Each structure stands twice: as C-alpha cells, then as structure tokens.
Amino acid sequence: MSEALFGTLLIALLFLLFALGLEISISLGLAGVVGLLYLKGWTVGMGVVGSIAWTNATSFSFIAVPLFVFMSGILLHSGIGKGLFTAVARWVGFLPGGLAVASIFSCAIFAAVSGSSVATAATIGMIAIPEMERRGYGRPLIIGSIAAGGTLGILIPPSVPMIIYGVMTETSVGHLYMAGIIPGIVLALMFAVYVVVYALIWPEKAPRVAEDRGSFRDKLRSFGEVAPVAILIFVVLGSMYLGIVTPTEAAALGSVVSMLLAFWYGNLSWRALSQTFRETVRTTSMVMLIILFAAIFSHVIALLGAPKALLNAVLSLGLPKWALFAAIFSVLLVIAYALEELSVMIILLPILFPLITGLGFDPVWFGIIMVVWLEIGFITPPVGLNLFVIQNLMPGAGAREVTVGTTPYVILMIVLVAILFFVPELALWLPAQMMPGRR
Amino acid sequence: MIAKASRAAGLLAGVAVLVLAVLISFDVLMRYFLDRPQLFVDEIGPFLLLLVVFGGAAQTFRVGGHVRVDLVTTHLSPTARAWLRVFNLAIGIVFLLAVIWVTTQSALTALHYGRVSAVMLYPLWLPMLLIPAGLALMAGAMIIALGRQVRAALGPPAGRDEVPPSPEAR
Numbered sequence: 001m002s003e004a005l006f007g008t009l010l011i012a013l014l015f016l017l018f019a020l021g022l023e024i025s026i027s028l029g030l031a032g033v034v035g036l037l038y039l040k041g042w043t044v045g046m047g048v049v050g051s052i053a054w055t056n057a058t059s060f061s062f063i064a065v066p067l068f069v070f071m072s073g074i075l076l077h078s079g080i081g082k083g084l085f086t087a088v089a090r091w092v093g094f095l096p097g098g099l100a101v102a103s104i105f106s107c108a109i110f111a112a113v114s115g116s117s118v119a120t121a122a123t124i125g126m127i128a129i130p131e132m133e134r135r136g137y138g139r140p141l142i143i144g145s146i147a148a149g150g151t152l153g154i155l156i157p158p159s160v161p162m163i164i165y166g167v168m169t170e171t172s173v174g175h176l177y178m179a180g181i182i183p184g185i186v187l188a189l190m191f192a193v194y195v196v197v198y199a200l201i202w203p204e205k206a207p208r209v210a211e212d213r214g215s216f217r218d219k220l221r222s223f224g225e226v227a228p229v230a231i232l233i234f235v236v237l238g239s240m241y242l243g244i245v246t247p248t249e250a251a252a253l254g255s256v257v258s259m260l261l262a263f264w265y266g267n268l269s270w271r272a273l274s275q276t277f278r279e280t281v282r283t284t285s286m287v288m289l290i291i292l293f294a295a296i297f298s299h300v301i302a303l304l305g306a307p308k309a310l311l312n313a314v315l316s317l318g319l320p321k322w323a324l325f326a327a328i329f330s331v332l333l334v335i336a337y338a339l340e341e342l343s344v345m346i347i348l349l350p351i352l353f354p355l356i357t358g359l360g361f362d363p364v365w366f367g368i369i370m371v372v373w374l375e376i377g378f379i380t381p382p383v384g385l386n387l388f389v390i391q392n393l394m395p396g397a398g399a400r401e402v403t404v405g406t407t408p409y410v411i412l413m414i415v416l417v418a419i420l421f422f423v424p425e426l427a428l429w430l431p432a433q434m435m436p437g438r439r
Numbered sequence: 440m441i442a443k444a445s446r447a448a449g450l451l452a453g454v455a456v457l458v459l460a461v462l463i464s465f466d467v468l469m470r471y472f473l474d475r476p477q478l479f480v481d482e483i484g485p486f487l488l489l490l491v492v493f494g495g496a497a498q499t500f501r502v503g504g505h506v507r508v509d510l511v512t513t514h515l516s517p518t519a520r521a522w523l524r525v526f527n528l529a530i531g532i533v534f535l536l537a538v539i540w541v542t543t544q545s546a547l548t549a550l551h552y553g554r555v556s557a558v559m560l561y562p563l564w565l566p567m568l569l570i571p572a573g574l575a576l577m578a579g580a581m582i583i584a585l586g587r588q589v590r591a592a593l594g595p596p597a598g599r600d601e602v603p604p605s606p607e608a609r
Contacts, residue, residue: 021512021520021601022527023505030534049538050545053570057492058485063463066456066491245467248484252463259460277453281495282504285452288492289505340506 007304010035014297024343025289032296039303049296056292060248061167066284067251068115068158071258073276075114075232077269078262081123084110084229085131087222092192097199097206099135100145101192103128107149108188111156113232113254115163117378121150121389129393138205140405141198143397147386148191148409151375156184158236158254161342161374162367163247164291168346169353171363173247174240175431179364180371182426183416187372190412198408228261290346298350307354314355324359325421328352332373333414340385341377345370368427369417376413379406441579442501442605448576449498455490462487482556486566493573497580503608517600521592524601528585535578542570580604 001009010031017027029049036045056062075081088109089102106124114120125146132142154161157177166173199206236254239245245253262268301307314324335344349370356366378386381402391397420426466480499505512520546567548554554563584604591602 018508019511020523020527021507021509022531023500023507025505026531026534029538030530033534033537046537046541047545050541053538053542054545054567057489057570058566059488060481060484063459063484063488066488067460067463070456070460244471249463249467252460253467255456255460256464274450274453277456278449278498280456281449281452281491282499282502284456284491285493285495285499286504286506288488289496292492339508339510343506 003304004309006035006038007301007306010300010304024340024347025286025293028290028297028347029293032293032298032300035300035303036296039300048299052295052299053292056295057288059167061163061173061246062288062291064158064163064173064248064251065160065287066280067248067255068160068163069119069283070276070280071251071255072114072116072119072153073279074255074258074262074268074272075110076119076123077267077272077276078258079265079267080228080261081106081110082127083225085124085127087225089131090218090222095192095196095199096203096208097137097141097195098208099128099132099137100141100195100199100206103132103145104149104152104188104191104195107146108152108156108184109226109229109233111152111154111184113158113229113236113258114153115158115160115251117151117153117375118385118389120153121146121386122393124149125389125393133394135209136207138202139394139397139401141195141205142405143390143394143402144405144409145191145195146393147379147384147390147402147406148375148412149188150386150389151378151413152184152188154378155180155187155368155371155375157181158247158251159371160287161345161371164287164342164346165349165367165370166247168291168349169363169367171367172431175364176367177237177240177247178431178433179368179427181430183368183372183420186419186426187413187416190416191409194408194412228264232257232261287342287346290343294346294350297347301350307351310351311355311358314359321359321361322421325361328356329369329373329417333376336373336377337380341374344377345374362424362428364431365420365424365427369420372413372417372420376410379409441497441576441583442607445497445501445576445580448494448573452491452494455487455494459484459487459491479559482559482561486561486569489566489569489573493569496573497576500577500580500584501605501607503604512601518592518596520601521588521599525585525588525592528581528588532578532581532585535574535581539571539574539578542567542574546571 013034014027014031017030018024033049036048040048085102085106088106089099092098092101092105095101103124107120110120110124129142129146157180159180162176162180163173165171166176232254235257236250239253240247240250259268357363378384381387381399387402462480463484466477470476512523546564549567550564555561556563587602591598591600
C-alpha cells in the first residue's frame with residue numbers, strides 16, 4: 001500500500017472513530033497506534049507511543065495550563081469581578097448601552113488575569129447580567145456582550161490556548177502573549193463601538209438611567225476597586241514583559257496571588273477551593289490527554305510526509321497568498337460551527353502549522369489568528385463554550401436569541417482577522433519590543 | 440472501589456496543582472531576591488503535572504469530561520446508540536490496555552537500569568508509573584461504564600440508550 005493511500009485511510013479511520021462517538025483523545029491515540037503498528041511494527045511502534053507520552057506529559061511549559069485554569073477558577077469565586085464591573089460601569093455607564101460597554105471592558109480587563117474565556121464570561125456575567133436585566137436591556141444585547149466579551153479572555157493574555165499552541169508549535173508563549181494584547185484591545189473597542197451604535201439605533205433595548213452616571217467621587221473610588229486586578233495584571237503580565245519570569249512561572253505567581261486576594265475578600269471557602277480543584281483537574285486531564293494522543297497521531301502523519309505533501313499541493317495551485325489564507329480560514333469557520341474548537345486546533349495544528357509557515361506566514365501572527373478563530377467558535381451554536389455559560393446564567397436563553405445576539409460579534413471578529421492579515425504589525429509590534437529574558 | 444479510588448486520585452491531582460503553584464512561586468522568589476534558584480522544582484514540576492493529568496483521568500471520564508463528537512450519534516435510534524457505546528467502550532478499553540502495557544514496560548526498564556533525572560538524580564521509574572497507574576484506573580472506570588451500558592442495552596426497551604459513565608456524570 002502506498003504511503004498516500006495509507007495516510008488517507010488513517011485519516012478516514014480517525015473521522016470514523018470521531019463519528020462513532022469515541023472520546024476524541026482515545027480516537028487520536030487509537031488511529032496513531034494503528035499507524036505506528038503498520039509502519040514500525042509492535043516493538044518499535046509501541047516504544048514510540050511510550051516515549052511520546054512521557055515527553056509530552058513532562059513538558060514544563062504545559063504546567064502553565066492547569067495553573068492558569070486554577071487561577072481563573074479561584075478568581076471566579078473570589079468576588080473580584082464585582083468590584084471590577086462596578087468600577088468600570090462608573091466610567092462608561094454614561095454611554096448609550098453603558099452597562100453592556102462596561103461588561104465588555106470589564107471582560108477585557110479581567111482577561112488580563114484570566115486565561116479562560118469561560119471563566120471570564122462567568123465571572124463578569126454573574127454580576128453584569130442581573131444588572132442589565134434589572135435595567136431592561138434586550139436579551140440578545142446581554143447575551144452578545146457577555147458571550148463575546150468573555151472570549152477576550154483567551155486573546156488578551158494570559159491564555160490557555162496560546163500555551164497549547166506555543167508548546168505544540170515551538171513558538172514562544174511569551175511572544176504570543178504580547179502579540180495578543182493590541183488585537184485584544186482593538187477587538188474590545190470594536191465590540192464597544194458596536195454596542196453604542198446599537199443602543200443609539202434601538203434606545204429601548206438599552207434604557208439609560210441616572211444612576212449609571214457615576215459622580216467624580218465614585219470615579220475616584222473606582223481606582224481602589226480595580227487595585228487588586230491591577231496588582232494581578234502586574235504580577236502575571238508585567239513580570240513576563242520585563243523578562244523576570246516565564247509564562248509558567250507567571251501562572252504560578254498569579255495563582256498564589258489570586259488565592260491571597262480571594263482570602264482577603266473572605267471568599268476562599270473549602271467548597272470553592274475543592275470545586276476549583278475538580279474543574280482544574282477535569283479540564284487539564286481532558287486537554288492534556290488530547291494533546292498526548294494527538295502527538296502520537298501527528299508523529300505518524302509526519303512519518304508519512306503528509307504536511308509536506310499538502311504544502312506542495314497547495315503551492316502547486318499557484319494562488320495568491322491572500323486567496324490561500326481566505327480559503328484556509330473559510331474552512332476553519334465552517335468547522336467552528338460544527339465541532340469543539342480547542343480539540344480541533346490540537347488535531348489540525350500538526351498539519352496546518354507547517355502549511356501556514358511554509359506559505360510564509362509568521363508563526364506568532366498565526367497563533368493570534370487561531371485564537372480569534374477559537375473565539376468565534378466559543379460563541380457559535382451549538383457547541384460554543386461561552387453559550388453554555390450564558391445558558392447557566394440566563395435560563396431559557398433560546399437559540400434565536402443567542403444567534404441574534406452573537407452574530408454581529410462574529411462578524412467583527414472576522415473583520416479583525418482581515419485587519420490582522422493586512423496589518424500584521426498589530427500583533428507583531430509588541431513582541432518585538434519585549435525585554436530579552438525568560439520567554 | 441474504582442469510584443472511591445478515582446475520586447481520591449482526582450483530589451490528589453487537585454492538591455498537586457496547589458503544590459505546583461506554591462513550589463514554582465517559591466523558586467521564582469528565591470531566584471529573584473536571593474539569587475538561589477531551586478533546581479529541584481524544575482524536575483518535580485513535570486512529575487506533578489503527570490499526577491494532575493493521569494491522576495485526574497479516571498474521574499474526568501466518570502463525570503463525562505473527556506470530549507466526544509455527538510453530531511452523528513444523536514441522529515441514531517436509542518438502541519443503536521446503546522450498542523454503539525458498548526462497542527466504543529470496548530475498543531477504548533483495549534486501546535488503554537495496550538498503552539498501559541507499554542508504559543509499564545518503560546517504567547520497569549527505567550527501574551531495571553536505574554534511570555535517574557538529569558539534575559537531582561531522582562529515580563524515574565516512580566513518576567513513569569503514574570502514567571499506567573492513572574490509565575489503569577481510567578480503564579477500570581470504563582469497564583464499570585461498559586457493564587452499565589451492556590445492562591442498559593439488554594434491559595427494558597424504554598431504557599435502551601446510551602447511559603452516563605457513572606451516576607456522578609451530568
């Protein structure tokens with residue numbers, strides 16, 4: 001059997017296992033083992049399985065994954081979100097759709113201490129949603145602002161998907177973090193402008209009340225309320241930008257400081273801690289098993305020379321770079337509507353990354369594109385992770401409300417991807433300014 | 440017994456996250472303020488990560504935490520879905536047994552040759568055993584789930600559908 005035919009059969013087997021409903025991690029491992037047994041035989045093939053499992057599971061960089069998930073979980077229970085939202089609302093509450101704008105900016109600021117979009121949406125959503133409902137905001141506006149605002153959690157560093165992308169592709173996680181900051185701020189501003197325009201066109205969907213205009217004294221007081229978040233931002237991002245710590249070390253420091261803050265706020269109960277333990281272990285185990293077993297499958301794909309063959313096939317089309325990128329991103333968009341994106345990213349990266357870099361795109365830039373793609377997937381039904389958060393916080397949120405609420409934000413994210421394509425410096429300028437050191 | 444062991448391993452994995460945070464922070468502070476990096480942290484850290492990943496694997500399975508694609512299976516009849524899950528669990532168990540076998544062999548080889556870590560010379564067989572141990576616990580949880588699934592598939596027609604891997608699953 002030719003290598004091309006065998007590779008095609010192996011990929012078909014993988015998709016068959018997915019379709020049968022076998023766990024994604026086990027599907028990847030099983031297809032990988034079948035490939036290794038065929039190519040290398042039992043002794044060598046299974047030896048490779050053990051070696052890949054050990055190498056990936058003991059990567060120091062991957063330690064940042066459970067630590068940032070843990071930190072986000074602690075912050076969710078800490079009560080830090082309430083002070084943040086109140087403070088931001090005092091500054092932007094006067095704007096049309098002020099509370100939705102405050103939700104987005106609160107998410108953007110919270111994103112600088114949280115590596116998870118779900119934790120960001122849940123932390124800000126549990127405070128902001130009841131406030132917006134009380135003021136009579138339209139449900140699609142509420143759903144959209146919290147779901148989309150929450151996705152900033154993975155674009156503005158720290159970011160769990162960036163760690164996974166960075167380690168899998170051997171791209172500097174520190175550079176990826178810095179590359180996400182400006183696009184994250186731009187996207188938050190785009191979201192906010194959309195909300196203001198929406199509220200100007202349909203003022204009845206975002207009623208304005210006098211109490212949303214904070215006094216000067218209130219505004220001064222807000223600095224104290226955001227101080228804990230500012231400290232955390234310095235610990236997590238400042239220390240990394242200055243080259244003092246690695247992303248993994250920043251995650252550890254952030255976790256410890258988050259626990260101290262939660263303790264300070266009086267919210268670090270045993271129940272909250274044990275729930276955070278459970279969620280951290282569940283997320284880490286699920287993601288890491290997919291990564292480990294995907295590494296086995298990618299090893300087989302690499303042995304078969306599939307990434308190089310794909311690159312040559314794409315280059316032979318003779319299409320301009322923008323057309324190739326548009327085609328690749330369009331395929332990704334379709335996938336975002338159908339499957340759980342983080343798993344898909346892990347599965348596709350070994351094939352997609354050599355293709356993209358072979359076409360001459362920057363690895364850090366593509367990391368940011370992948371994260372924006374994940375953000376789109378997180379707010380598209382039926383498997384968008386942030387939508388599950390919304391359904392928990394707003395029981396009865398229907399599919400139509402969700403679609404109406406989130407579609408404008410999906411369009412804005414696609415616009416951001418286009419901007420990043422034409423102005424890659426938006427992502428790449430800041431990493432170039434980073435202090436040399438522990439990246 | 441598998442349920443208790445899975446929960447205990449999951450809790451231990453959670454505590455390992457806390458220990459990781461404290462140890463790595465300690466290393467950073469010692470390095471930055473006293474110029475005394477704690478080399479043991481660089482080697483203990485990945486071992487604790489193993490504990491988090493594999494210690495939590497079984498409990499994650501029991502609560503339905505390992506992601507699956509249900510785009511196709513939701514369109515099947517309940518009975519077909521029940522038997523398909525029996526098949527899935529069976530091949531999943533066989534796969535895990537193969538990986539358990541090979542990773543146990545690796546750990547035993549490390550023990551036999553006295554392999555140690557690069558800097559602090561910790562014996563490697565112990566952390567290496569965490570992989571097959573965690574996967575064995577997960578395989579145990581899958582065998583119990585298989586039993587539940589077979590009973591459901593053979594049971595009264597009204598209950599013939601895919602069942603959660605454990606009563607703790609949502």
